[in-house]
Amino acid sequence: MAALHTDRAVAVIGSGAMGAGIAQVAAVAGYTVKLFDTRPEAVAKAMSDIAAALNKLVARERMSAVDCAAAIARVRAALTLNDIAGSALVVEAIVENLDVKRGLFAELEAIVADDCILATNTSSISVTAIAAKLRVPARLVGMHFFNPVPLMALVEVISGLATDAAVAQTVYDTAAAWGKQPVHAKSTPGFIVNRVARPFYAEGWRLLNERAADAATIDAVMRDCGGFRMGPFELMDLIGHDVNFSVTQSVFGAYFNDPRFTPSVLQQEMVNAGFLGRKSGRGFYHYGDAAPAVPQ
Numbered sequence: 001m002a003a004l005h006t007d008r009a010v011a012v013i014g015s016g017a018m019g020a021g022i023a024q025v026a027a028v029a030g031y032t033v034k035l036f037d038t039r040p041e042a043v044a045k046a047m048s049d050i051a052a053a054l055n056k057l058v059a060r061e062r063m064s065a066v067d068c069a070a071a072i073a074r075v076r077a078a079l080t081l082n083d084i085a086g087s088a089l090v091v092e093a094i095v096e097n098l099d100v101k102r103g104l105f106a107e108l109e110a111i112v113a114d115d116c117i118l119a120t121n122t123s124s125i126s127v128t129a130i131a132a133k134l135r136v137p138a139r140l141v142g143m144h145f146f147n148p149v150p151l152m153a154l155v156e157v158i159s160g161l162a163t164d165a166a167v168a169q170t171v172y173d174t175a176a177a178w179g180k181q182p183v184h185a186k187s188t189p190g191f192i193v194n195r196v197a198r199p200f201y202a203e204g205w206r207l208l209n210e211r212a213a214d215a216a217t218i219d220a221v222m223r224d225c226g227g228f229r230m231g232p233f234e235l236m237d238l239i240g241h242d243v244n245f246s247v248t249q250s251v252f253g254a255y256f257n258d259p260r261f262t263p264s265v266l267q268q269e270m271v272n273a274g275f276l277g278r279k280s281g282r283g284f285y286h287y288g289d290a291a292p293a294v295p296q
């Protein structure tokens with residue numbers, strides 16, 4: 001088995017925080033990347049964010065100006081889904097919703113070549129369930145990156161019940177060629193990291209509800225004394241409360257409403273308000289000029 005060759009493009013569908021990062025990593029590794037989003041402005045923002053991130057590396061002398069320009073030139077906007085035909089790999093990074101993901105993959109199957117691998121960056125939805133409605137479920141695999149993608153080494157390569165082992169191995173080898181540290185995992189709710197991390201967030205919410213301490217104190221204790229890189233609230237602000245809440249809901253449902261995974265009503269209210277964390281400027285902390293959304 002070997003990594004996919006750079007002579008065929010990689011398509012990334014969804015150009016938010018994750019899609020932009022995945023596109024950057026693939027482009028730096030030498031692949032032409034086609035970026036699509038239902039909101040063209042998201043593609044434009046992703047492309048300018050990628051250029052800014054790579055230019056920063058040049059300024060810090062961690063990348064040459066020539067390599068930077070070449071990587072930026074490899075990222076192309078796909079104006080319609082049809083523009084991604086011919087890609088060897090499609091990585092889906094759209095909204096965390098089973099029906100929407102299934103709908104997208106059904107559309108993609110009609111566009112891509114028979115040997116194109118379909119990958120989902122889902123955080124928590126069953127890869128088996130996403131694949132089930134496809135004409136060829138064997139070619140769908142989870143390729144789960146972590147945020148921020150250019151900095152986080154881990155990629156979980158998730159096999160659903162129908163996933164072809166050769167497809168999973170090609171994605172594993174491709175992630176390694178992109179400079180990542182892939183691991184194989186089976187499709188279980190939350191996979192490895194998001195399963196283990198659920199109690200980290202859930203106990204943070206419980207502590208907050210019980211007024212044990214404010215969010216900033218809990219974060220500081222976990223970060224500065226507990227050996228964690230980030231506390232639960234600053235990490236949820238980074239991930240996005242919409243994404244984090246969807247993952248908790250999905251794991252909760254998948255384990256038949258096991259109370260250990262009960263989603264937080266306060267987090268649901270933050271999502272309702274659009275206080276999503278860093279990406280909206282407001283969460284537990286404020287980013288830019290916005291005031292914090294949640295009383296500390």
Ligand code: NAI
Pocket residue numbers: 013014015016017018019036037038039042092093094095096097100104121122123124144145146147238239240243
């Ligand atoms: P985001 O909200 O930043 O970006 C999602 C993008 O997808 C948006 O630009 C939206 O316009 C676009 N989109 C929605 N429906 C679409 C469709 N049908 N076709 C094309 N584009 C569509 O979300 P983010 O954080 O990038 O997450 C994307 C996926 O990655 C989700 O499945 C999430 O669970 C997963 N993920 C997120 C992580 C995180 O820390 N944020 C970490 C690992 C995985």
